[in-house]
Amino acid sequence: MQIGEVAARTELSLRTIRQYEDSGLVVPSAASQGGFPLYTDADVARLMVIRRMKPLGFTLDETRELLTAVDRLAADTPDTPDELDPPTRAALVARVRGYERAATERVAELHAQLTRAEEFAASLRARLP
Numbered sequence: 001m002q003i004g005e006v007a008a009r010t011e012l013s014l015r016t017i018r019q020y021e022d023s024g025l026v027v028p029s030a031a032s033q034g035g036f037p038l039y040t041d042a043d044v045a046r047l048m049v050i051r052r053m054k055p056l057g058f059t060l061d062e063t064r065e066l067l068t069a070v071d072r073l074a075a076d077t078p079d080t081p082d083e084l085d086p087p088t089r090a091a092l093v094a095r096v097r098g099y100e101r102a103a104t105e106r107v108a109e110l111h112a113q114l115t116r117a118e119e120f121a122a123s124l125r126a127r128l129p
Contacts, residue, residue: 002032006039010047017047023060025050025067056106062099069095 007014020026021037026046028037046067053063069092076084084092 001039001044003037003039006044006047009044010051012047012051020047020050023064025060025064053103056103056110058099058102066096066099 001009003014003017006012007017010017012020017026021028026043029040029043030038032038049067049070050063053066058066072084073089073092073096075082076089
């Protein structure tokens with residue numbers, strides 16, 4: 001699919017998608033005959049991971065580190081010549097688990113902020129005639 005469809009599916013701007021391309025976070029899987037980048041569902045899924053990390057305050061470097069770990073784990077199958085050794089695999093799993101814990105903590109912080117904001121809005125409504 002072309003970048004416009006990807007932007008619509010991910011709710012990311014064309015500019016943001018191109019920035020992610022430039023930073024190496026996502027690489028279009030193909031190109032059209034005219035040289036325009038083409039994306040697959042896997043590319044869209046990767047962009048969605050990036051989009052979901054952003055409001056939790058993860059940096060581009062953290063996002064890149066997580067995606068690299070996930071990619072390496074996904075490519076680790078018994079029939080691949082570059083199968084990960086057990087310590088490397090364990091380190092990658094630990095890294096992904098660390099990001100999961102950090103995401104859970106950040107979500108809890110956002111919930112607490114939202115609760116305080118809702119309480120504030122309710123207190124203002126209560127003061128209105």
